[in-house]
Amino acid sequence: MQQTVLAAEAVPTRGWSDRRVQFLKFIIINFIAYWIRGSIIPKGCHKIINRLCSRPERFGGLSIPFIDSLYHGKYTFPWKPPNSYASKTWKLICNTALLIKNKISFGISKDSNLSMYWDPWCNGKAIAELLDCYWLGPQLVSNYISESNWIIPIFFPRQVADIILRIPIRDHDSIAWEGSSNFQFKNFTAHYFSDLIEVPWHKFIWHKNHVVRFSAYAWMALMSKLKTAYVLAARSIPISSGCPFCLIAPKSHKHLVIAALIPSLDAFFLRPNLFQAFDFLDSFQNFNSFDKRFCFLTICVEIYHIWREMNLRRFSNYWNSPYFIISSVSKEIKMTISNWKHYDQLLHNFPNIHG
Structure with a gap:
């Protein structure tokens, strides 16, 4: 090919x-x-x-919106029950539309392109529900409006016609989320994932000044997704369990990002894990929000370079000196924070930034 x-x-x-x-x-x-x-x-x-x-x-995710594929033209209204030959993606879209049905409301105009029978524009319900009829066609709301007045079909029951006549016809279409027209996509995701438990560490790696290249590795470390010896052993993949830095301790997320990073922690019997290290810095009362974000970034950069060095030693049979690793980390941090708004303040609070 x-x-x-x-x-x-x-x-x-x-x-x-x-x-x-x-x-x-x-x-x-x-x-x-x-x-x-x-x-x-x-x-x-x-x-x-x-x-x-x-x-x-x-x-605990990466907040990347995903749609498996675009739906075809034959799938028009997400609140209409899908056909048996509909794709899995379209069925998922229809199920999601039902989940948010009670959260959204529509404003009707004379040019509205909403479905007359399937979209829930009638006080949160679809006309098909009110009529208890599911064979209706794909007509639009605008087909039943003439000169800003409703044209009600004669086969509509009186009570349904009265409900429609009370719907005001506006100058422009509108959509609201929980009654507010000022909504964002994050309002939908908050509702869609409302059954999940919020992780306490997301603010440490996805803060305002985060860098995706470094935060991604910190995220994988916190999720235990870095392919350490423990993780590979759990998947029945044998590999040498020795740490490529100290050659003694077993290679795990905790040892790799903490004990290998700060050798002085060997004196502690209760060694902190990565989350505890982040939380310890976050609890400093003398640090303002900029100082904390700088510390969080520093940890993420260190994790990134330690993981790269570990792979370099294991697969290339080549290693850099600790001084070179420290220099690389310092260089990355300097380049990143040089564009920060409070750069001068960070230099005052952390005078060792420039070595």
């Missing part, structure tokens, strides 16, 4: 510069490789990854 695509684009690209053609080939090769890689991953893994990543940050 890859060679066929490359051959097909050879003729129309004649006369292009070598760099331009090479760049185009690079895109095609990597695009195909990306989809082949995705097709190899089992569907169960895809579901777990999508479910985990779509959770809000405060519930």
Whole structure:
């Protein structure tokens, strides 16, 4: 397939510069490789990854909205019961629409494109519910409005017609969440994930000044997702359990990010885990919010570089000196906070930033 695509684009690209053609080939090769890689991953893994990543940050996820695929034109109204041949994605959309039905309300205008029978614009209910009839067609609300007046079909019961006539016709369509027109997507996610338990550590890694590259590794460490010896052993994958730094203690999340990072903690019998380290810094009364975010960022940067160094020592049989690692961490921190609003204040509170 890859060679066929490359051959097909050879003729129309004649006369292009070598760099331009090479760049185009690079895109095609990597695009195909990306989809082949995705097709190899089992569907169960895809579901777990999508479910985990779509959770809000405060519930332990990455707050990445995900829709498996766009629905087709034959699926028009999410509150209409889906057909038996509807896709799984569309059925999920319909189920989600039912979950938020009592949270939203619609304002009607003469040009409204809401479904006359299926959308819950009539005091939170659909006309199909009021009529107890589910064979109705896809007509729009605007088809039953003429010159800002309702045109009620003659087969509507009197009580249903009275309810519709009391619905005001506005100048513009509107939608409200719990009665407020000033809503955001986070209002929906808060309701959708309301049955989950909020994690107490999300503010430590997803703060206002977080850097995704570093926070992602801290998130994996807190979720016990870094592939340490303990995690791999739980999945029946044998690997040397020795820490690549001290070569003595078993390699685990707790030892890797705390004991290996701060050797002086070996003197403590009760060694803190990563969450306790974050919480300890958060409890400092002399630290303001900027100081705390700086400390949280520092831990995330350290985790990132320690994990990289561990993989370098294990798979490349090469290691950097502790001074080089410290220098790399310090350099990353300096570059990151140099654009912060309260940079001068941080220099005053932490004079060792510049070494």
